[in-house]
Amino acid sequence: MIISHEHPDYKAQFLKWDDNRFNGAYYYSREITRNIIPNVETDRGWVTINIPGKAEDRAIVFIHNNMYPNAYAWLRKFQDLILVCGVPSTCQKVEYISRAIYLPLSVDVAELMTYRREKTKKRAFAGRASKRFGYDFPEDTEFLEGLPRKFFLQELATYEEVYAVGRVALEAKALGCKVLPYDPRYPDPDVWEVIDNRYAAKILQQKLDEIDG
Numbered sequence: 001m002i003i004s005h006e007h008p009d010y011k012a013q014f015l016k017w018d019d020n021r022f023n024g025a026y027y028y029s030r031e032i033t034r035n036i037i038p039n040v041e042t043d044r045g046w047v048t049i050n051i052p053g054k055a056e057d058r059a060i061v062f063i064h065n066n067m068y069p070n071a072y073a074w075l076r077k078f079q080d081l082i083l084v085c086g087v088p089s090t091c092q093k094v095e096y097i098s099r100a101i102y103l104p105l106s107v108d109v110a111e112l113m114t115y116r117r118e119k120t121k122k123r124a125f126a127g128r129a130s131k132r133f134g135y136d137f138p139e140d141t142e143f144l145e146g147l148p149r150k151f152f153l154q155e156l157a158t159y160e161e162v163y164a165v166g167r168v169a170l171e172a173k174a175l176g177c178k179v180l181p182y183d184p185r186y187p188d189p190d191v192w193e194v195i196d197n198r199y200a201a202k203i204l205q206q207k208l209d210e211i212d213g
Helices: 008-014 024-039 069-077 088-094 109-113 149-156 166-174 197-212
Strands: 060-063 082-085 099-102 121-126 142-144 159-163 178-180
Touching: 024 060, 024 166, 024 197, 060 069, 069 088, 082 088, 082 197, 088 099, 099 197, 109 166, 121 149, 142 149, 149 159, 149 166, 159 166, 166 178
Parallel strands: 060 082, 082 099, 121 142, 121 159, 159 178
Antiparallel strands: none
C-alpha cells in the first residue's frame, strides 16, 4: 500500500488550495515515490502525505509538519508505525504516536541541475508566504512564493543569496545560492546539507534493517 499525493482524497483537497498548493510536502512526496520507495526493500506500507484516516498498521509514515506535529495525532490508532522525520527534534515530538526515526531531508539533485542559471539577482526569501510572517527582512529582499515549481526553481537559481529553510534551503544550495538564516529554530544554515533522494534511500534501508532485521 502506498498512500501518497496521488490519493483521490488528497487531490480533491489539493485543488481547493490557492498558493498553499505549492508546498514542500507535495513535492517531497513526489520524490519519495519516485526515488526513495523503489530503492528500499521492505514489506511495510508507505504513507508519504498527511491524509487523516488514511494509513495502515506497520506503515512507514513521512512527517512533514515540524511546527505542528500534532497534525499527525490521528495516527495513534495504528500499530507498529515507523515515523520518518526530517528534523531530529521532531522525533521527540511524535514518539508518543509510534517509533520515530530521523532521515535527513533530501532532494532530486539531477533534476535540480537542469534549473541552474546565471546569478543575476541579489537576495530573496523563498518558500510559502506563511513561513516569513513575523520576520523582518532587508528592504532589498524580493519574495519568491506562490509559484508553480518549474518557475519557482528557475527564478530561485538566479539569486545569489536566499532566506530559506527545509527542502527549499536544500534546493537553493543545490542551485548554487548562499542560504541565509532567518528562522531562530535554524540559526546555522549548515544544518541544510544537500543529500540526494537515492542516497537517502540507502540511509532509510539501513535504519529499516536495524528495526525489522
